[in-house]
Amino acid sequence: MDDVSFDVGEGEILGVVGESGCGKTMSMLSVMRLLPDNGRVLEGSALFRGMDIMSLSEREMCAVRGRRISLIFQDPLSALNPSMTVGYQIMEPFLIHRTLTKKEAKEAALNLMRKVGIPSPERRFSEYPHNLSGGMRQRIMIAAALSCRPSLLIADEPTTALDVSIQAQILELLLSLREDTNMAIILVTHDLGVVSEVADNVLVMYAGRDIEYGTAEEVLSRPKHPYTNGLLRSVPKLEDDVFMLDPIAGSIPRACEMPDGCRFHPRCPSAADMCRSEKPGRYPGSGNSYVSCFLYRNV
Amino acid sequence: MVGESGCGKSTLAHSILRLIRPDSGSARYRGRDILSLNRTELLEMRRKMQIVFQDPYSSLAPHMTAEKLIGDPLRVHGCRSEASIREMVVKLLCEVGLDADCLHRFPHEFSGGQRQRIGIARALILNPEFVVCDEPVSALDVSVRAQVLNLMRSLQISKKLTYLFISHDLSVVKHISDRIAVMYMGKIVELADKWRLYANPAHPYTKGLLGAIPSLQGRRRGGISLSGDAPDAYQRPSGCCFRNRCPAAELVCKIEEPELKDVGHGHMAACHLQGPRGDESVPSAAMV
Numbered sequence: 001m002d003d004v005s006f007d008v009g010e011g012e013i014l015g016v017v018g019e020s021g022c023g024k025t026m027s028m029l030s031v032m033r034l035l036p037d038n039g040r041v042l043e044g045s046a047l048f049r050g051m052d053i054m055s056l057s058e059r060e061m062c063a064v065r066g067r068r069i070s071l072i073f074q075d076p077l078s079a080l081n082p083s084m085t086v087g088y089q090i091m092e093p094f095l096i097h098r099t100l101t102k103k104e105a106k107e108a109a110l111n112l113m114r115k116v117g118i119p120s121p122e123r124r125f126s127e128y129p130h131n132l133s134g135g136m137r138q139r140i141m142i143a144a145a146l147s148c149r150p151s152l153l154i155a156d157e158p159t160t161a162l163d164v165s166i167q168a169q170i171l172e173l174l175l176s177l178r179e180d181t182n183m184a185i186i187l188v189t190h191d192l193g194v195v196s197e198v199a200d201n202v203l204v205m206y207a208g209r210d211i212e213y214g215t216a217e218e219v220l221s222r223p224k225h226p227y228t229n230g231l232l233r234s235v236p237k238l239e240d241d242v243f244m245l246d247p248i249a250g251s252i253p254r255a256c257e258m259p260d261g262c263r264f265h266p267r268c269p270s271a272a273d274m275c276r277s278e279k280p281g282r283y284p285g286s287g288n289s290y291v292s293c294f295l296y297r298n299v
Numbered sequence: 300m301v302g303e304s305g306c307g308k309s310t311l312a313h314s315i316l317r318l319i320r321p322d323s324g325s326a327r328y329r330g331r332d333i334l335s336l337n338r339t340e341l342l343e344m345r346r347k348m349q350i351v352f353q354d355p356y357s358s359l360a361p362h363m364t365a366e367k368l369i370g371d372p373l374r375v376h377g378c379r380s381e382a383s384i385r386e387m388v389v390k391l392l393c394e395v396g397l398d399a400d401c402l403h404r405f406p407h408e409f410s411g412g413q414r415q416r417i418g419i420a421r422a423l424i425l426n427p428e429f430v431v432c433d434e435p436v437s438a439l440d441v442s443v444r445a446q447v448l449n450l451m452r453s454l455q456i457s458k459k460l461t462y463l464f465i466s467h468d469l470s471v472v473k474h475i476s477d478r479i480a481v482m483y484m485g486k487i488v489e490l491a492d493k494w495r496l497y498a499n500p501a502h503p504y505t506k507g508l509l510g511a512i513p514s515l516q517g518r519r520r521g522g523i524s525l526s527g528d529a530p531d532a533y534q535r536p537s538g539c540c541f542r543n544r545c546p547a548a549e550l551v552c553k554i555e556e557p558e559l560k561d562v563g564h565g566h567m568a569a570c571h572l573q574g575p576r577g578d579e580s581v582p583s584a585a586m587v
Contacts, residue, residue, distance in 0.1 A: 019440035133528045134304075163303035163467065165525035168511040190441065193513030220515055234445035236474035238497065238512065244452065245474070247445030251410045 001026055001208045008201075010151070011182040013174075015199030015216060017189060019231075021252055023208040024188045028154050032071055033061050048152070066093045070145035074157035076137035080129040086140045087113075087125030093147040112143040116173060135166035142173065149181060156188045171198050192235060196220050201288075204228045207253055207263040214289030224291040226268045262293070270295060300465045301472045301508075302482035303529065308465045309353075311482070312431045315463070316348055317341065328429070346376060349422035353434035355414030359406040365392070366402040369420045376425060387424060394457075395420045396450060412443035416450065423454065429461045436471060448475060469512050473497055481505050484529060484540040487559060491566040501568035503545045539571065547572055 001023045008014040016024050029035050031046045033053065046053040048069065056064065065071075073079040080089060087109055094105035106125075113121035116139040129137055138158060145153060155174065159167035175198055178185055187199060195202055195216060202219040204212040204227070212225040223229045230248035250267040253259055259266050265275040274294055282290040283297050302308050314321045317333055326333045328348065336344060349372075352358035359368055369391060370384045378384055389399045395416040406414055415435060422430055432451065436444040452475060455462060466472045472479055472493075479496050481489040481504065489502040500506045510524030527544045530536055536543055542552040551571045559569040 019442060135528055164469070164511040164513075165303065165507060166528065167513070168524060169526070171513075191513060192441075193515055196515045197513045231441055232515070234442050235515070236445075236448070236470045237515065238470050238473060238509075239516075242474075244449050245445040247449060248442040249446075251412055251443055252440065 001030070004205070004208070004210045006203050006210060006213065008152070008184045008186055010184055011178060012201065013178060013185045013187055013199045015187050015189065015195035015202045016205060017192060017195050017202060017231075018205035019190055019252055021207075021255065022205045024190075024205055025156055027205075028071065028156055028186065028188060032065060032069065032154065033058075034065075034071075063097070066145070066150070067097050067148040068150050069152045069154065070148075070150040071154045071156065072138075072141045072145045072158050074160050076134065076141045076161070077129060079141060080137060082129055085126045085128060086132065086137075087127075090140065090144045090147055093144060097148055099148065108147065109143070112147060113140075115177075116140075116143045116146075117169070118143075133166075134162050135169060138162060138166075138170055139173070142170075142177075146177065146181075150183060152184045152186070154186045154188070157190070158187070159194060160189070160191070167194070174198065192220065192232060204231075207258060208255070209263060209292065211264070211292045212290070214285065214291075215287065218286070218289060224285065224296055225264075225293045226270055226295070227264050230267075230269075300463060300480050300482060301467065301469055303467060303508075305529065305532065306482045307485040308467075308482055309433055310485075312350070312433050312463060312465055316345070316350055316431060318350070342376070346425045347428045348431070349425065349427040349429075350431040350433060351415075351418050351422045351435045354438050355411055355418050356406075356438070358418060359414055361406055364403050364405055365397075365409075365417055368406075368417055369424055372421065372424050388420075391420045391424055394454070395423075396446075410443070411439050412447060415439060415447050419447075419451065419454070423458065423460075426458070427460070429463070431463045431465070433465045434467070435464075437466065437468065444471075451475065469508060481508070484532065484535065486540065486569065487567075488541065488570070489566075489568045490559065491568075495564065495566050499566075501562050501566060501573045502541075502570050503547055503572075504541050507544075539569075 004023065004027050006014065018024050026035070026039060030041050031053065035041065041054060044054070048064070053061070053064065080086065087106070090109040090112055091105040094100040094108060095102065100108060110121050110125060113124065118124050118136060118139055132140065159170050162170060171194065174185060187195070189195060199216045202214065202216045203210050204219065204225065206227050212219060212223070212228050219228060220232065223232055227248070233246040234248060236245060248267050253263065261277045262275040262280050265271040268275065272294065280292045280294050282292050283299070284290045285296070300308050300311070310319065313319045315326045315333070321334065328344065333344060366385065366388050370388045373384050373387065388402065392399060392401060397413060397416055409417065435451065436447050439447060448471065454460060464472065464475050476493050479491065479493050480487045481502065483504050489496065489500065489505045496505065497509065500509055507525035525544060530540070530543065538554050539552040539557050542548040545552065549572065555571070557569045557571045559567050562568045562573045
């Protein structure tokens with residue numbers, strides 16, 4: 001990861017897109033201070049309502065996680081505890097953060113289950129994750145994440161493991177929860193269609209860097225960075241019919257062999273000499289948007 | 300072949316190739332029932348029918364080099380000359396877009412896209428006529444997925460292949476297919492030419508699926524197009540298996556299981572509410 005920067009406002013949905021290994025999940029885990037043992041934040045800051053998360057003690061951090069910032073993962077089956085009832089897992093944040101008594105917590109958990117659309121919550125409450133379908137499990141995760149009314153929800157590929165019809169239901173749920181609670185959502189995904197449907201702003205990442213940022217409409221309909229452009233052109237579209245797709249040549253560099261200069265240059269159709277040696281800055285476009293590509297340096 | 304997880308796409312594909320043995324029924328290839336072949340006949344038939352698996356990570360043996368992985372089908376089918384095996388492997392490697400110096404590399408030395416190219420080469424080394432592609436691009440990233448789809452299309456043309464292409468991704472299926480079958484809970488609920496299917500889906504499940512695809516055209520969100528979950532396969536509802544999620548279900552859907560029937564121009568659908576439509580509804584007896 002190298003010099004990634006983004007912000008998300010109250011009630012905003014920020015889509016973070018990129019292919020596997022581009023650093024989407026690692027950025028989110030750094031913000032939550034949950035990096036695996038082989039990862040470390042060397043420098044930088046993460047400000048949450050003016051408070052630098054990186055400078056908090058582990059104890060202070062525990063009061064933030066799950067209460068003020070929540071995280072939901074891609075695979076609900078491995079993120080939920082198989083030996084605890086789903087009801088208890090939704091109650092747990094209340095009990096850990098000591099905001100409610102056990103009895104109140106149970107009532108609140110049932111309410112949350114209703115809110116996220118779980119049919120007959122009283123019966124489901126005492127069931128285990130393996131009793132539920134993938135979509136239901138993801139709803140349980142969302143309910144648990146929302147229990148303490150966090151002001152920021154980080155959703156890491158929340159619909160990737162789900163079928164399209166269930167994905168549509170979960171996205172609809174996230175949108176309506178945002179409406180009700182005005183929480184900010186960071187939605188990490190590799191699916192440009194998902195971003196286009198729910199996000200307000202989009203951050204495109206490639207090989208550990210952020211390369212383009214702007215409103216969803218702008219980035220997806222008028223992409224600037226050659227990578228964003230290539231990504232959009234490689235997706236088969238329902239509306240039109242092409243005989244051959246237009247893929248990006250080559251493949252994503254490995255973390256241990258990152259190219260110099262612009263990290264996209266070996267795959268870029270418009271790479272110039274400068275791209276091979278110098279790192280592009282962030283060149284602003286309209287509004288808050290920017291693109292990290294020399295093509296737009298003087299635009 | 301498109302459908303959501305657990306609807307039986309892979310089971311169907313494996314039964315066709317007799318990788319699993321169905322309880323009943325038949326699978327005919329050029330008129331011969333594959334399920335009644337004996338060992339030798341089956342081996343001979345498998346030359347013509349191959350499969351590309353979904354996960355290029357678990358479907359390649361980690362201790363075998365690319366050369367062995369791709370060349371082994373030839374050895375199984377009795378080719379004894381190592382020199383000619385190598386020659387064929389090298390030729391095919393080039394055709395799938397890999398260099399000859401990949402020969403001695405192991406699967407972990409390749410990226411996901413390259414591994415899938417090896418999987419494709421392995422399926423094509425025997426010059427099959429029919430290839431089952433079981434979610435061949437689902438595990439790949441967007442940019443690499445497009446490369447592999449292009450490769451599969453050009454191989455289809457150059458080698459005159461027939462594909463049974465299985466995917467849960469409706470855009471990918473539409474891109475690569477001529478005809479599309481939609482599966483739900485172990486049944487084909489709709490089967491049509493791709494243009495007809497996408498322009499004019501007949502089955503309510505297909506309509507719902509098409510409505511659920513996220514579109515790049517920005518916010519569409521006309522509410523939820525398919526509510527609820529597919530029922531447990533062990534607790535199939537009576538009648539039509541889609542009826543508990545169907546917005547238009549009627550009494551007949553609860554009683555009788557709909558058959559796959561022609562709803563016009565060869566467009567097949569298994570739905571009670573779709574018959575030969577309006578003025579086209581000439582009873583077939585009258586046509587005789």
